[in-house]
Amino acid sequence: MIYYNEFELDWSNCHEDLKIKVYGDYQPYEERTWHYPGCDEHYELEEVIVAETGARISLLGDSEEEIRIMIIEKIHEEKDYAKYGYMMGH
Secondary structure, three states: OOEEEEEEEEEEOOOOEEEEEEEEEEEOOEOOOOOOOOEOOEEEEEEEEEOOOOOEOOOOHHHHHHHHHHHHHHHHHHHHHHHHOOOOOO
Protein backbone atom coordinates (compact mmCIF):
# COMPACT_ATOMS: atom_id res chain seq x y z
CA MET A 1 0.00 0.00 0.00
CA ILE A 2 1.44 3.39 -1.00
CA TYR A 3 0.50 6.63 0.73
CA TYR A 4 0.83 10.12 -0.78
CA ASN A 5 2.25 12.51 1.79
CA GLU A 6 3.10 16.14 2.38
CA PHE A 7 5.66 17.15 5.01
CA GLU A 8 7.13 20.43 6.17
CA LEU A 9 10.77 20.31 7.30
CA ASP A 10 13.58 22.61 8.38
CA TRP A 11 16.50 21.90 6.05
CA SER A 12 19.95 23.43 5.60
CA ASN A 13 21.62 23.46 2.24
CA CYS A 14 25.14 24.82 1.72
CA HIS A 15 23.97 28.44 1.66
CA GLU A 16 20.98 28.88 3.95
CA ASP A 17 18.46 27.37 6.34
CA LEU A 18 15.11 26.79 4.68
CA LYS A 19 11.64 25.64 5.65
CA ILE A 20 10.62 23.29 2.86
CA LYS A 21 7.51 21.38 1.85
CA VAL A 22 8.11 17.88 0.56
CA TYR A 23 5.60 15.92 -1.50
CA GLY A 24 5.93 12.27 -2.34
CA ASP A 25 4.87 8.66 -1.94
CA TYR A 26 5.58 6.53 1.13
CA GLN A 27 5.75 2.75 0.94
CA PRO A 28 5.87 1.17 4.41
CA TYR A 29 7.73 -2.07 5.04
CA GLU A 30 5.55 -5.08 4.33
CA GLU A 31 6.56 -8.53 5.46
CA ARG A 32 7.02 -11.27 2.92
CA THR A 33 4.51 -14.11 3.03
CA TRP A 34 4.03 -17.30 1.10
CA HIS A 35 1.74 -15.48 -1.37
CA TYR A 36 3.21 -11.96 -1.30
CA PRO A 37 6.82 -10.87 -1.91
CA GLY A 38 6.68 -8.04 0.64
CA CYS A 39 8.61 -4.79 0.18
CA ASP A 40 11.12 -2.50 1.83
CA GLU A 41 10.21 0.83 3.34
CA HIS A 42 10.77 3.66 0.87
CA TYR A 43 9.92 7.32 0.30
CA GLU A 44 9.88 8.61 -3.27
CA LEU A 45 10.29 12.39 -3.52
CA GLU A 46 7.95 13.98 -6.05
CA GLU A 47 8.49 17.67 -5.35
CA VAL A 48 10.36 19.89 -2.90
CA ILE A 49 9.46 23.57 -2.59
CA VAL A 50 10.50 26.50 -0.41
CA ALA A 51 7.58 27.02 2.00
CA GLU A 52 7.77 30.84 1.99
CA THR A 53 7.98 31.41 -1.76
CA GLY A 54 6.64 28.26 -3.39
CA ALA A 55 9.82 28.03 -5.49
CA ARG A 56 10.62 24.49 -6.58
CA ILE A 57 14.01 23.11 -5.52
CA SER A 58 16.09 20.85 -7.75
CA LEU A 59 18.09 18.45 -5.60
CA LEU A 60 21.33 16.61 -6.19
CA GLY A 61 21.64 12.95 -5.11
CA ASP A 62 23.07 13.50 -1.62
CA SER A 63 20.51 16.18 -0.74
CA GLU A 64 17.66 14.05 -2.01
CA GLU A 65 18.81 11.10 0.11
CA GLU A 66 19.22 13.36 3.18
CA ILE A 67 15.64 14.64 2.83
CA ARG A 68 14.34 11.10 2.19
CA ILE A 69 15.95 9.93 5.46
CA MET A 70 14.51 12.93 7.34
CA ILE A 71 11.02 12.09 6.03
CA ILE A 72 11.25 8.42 7.04
CA GLU A 73 12.46 9.44 10.53
CA LYS A 74 9.53 11.87 10.81
CA ILE A 75 7.09 9.12 9.75
CA HIS A 76 8.53 6.82 12.44
CA GLU A 77 8.21 9.58 15.07
CA GLU A 78 4.58 10.19 14.12
CA LYS A 79 3.82 6.44 14.23
CA ASP A 80 5.42 6.19 17.69
CA TYR A 81 3.47 9.19 18.92
CA ALA A 82 0.20 7.74 17.60
CA LYS A 83 0.96 4.34 19.12
CA TYR A 84 2.53 5.30 22.47
CA GLY A 85 1.49 8.92 23.07
CA TYR A 86 5.12 10.08 23.00
CA MET A 87 8.09 9.87 20.66
CA MET A 88 10.39 6.92 21.22
CA GLY A 89 14.08 7.71 21.58
CA HIS A 90 13.49 11.26 22.83
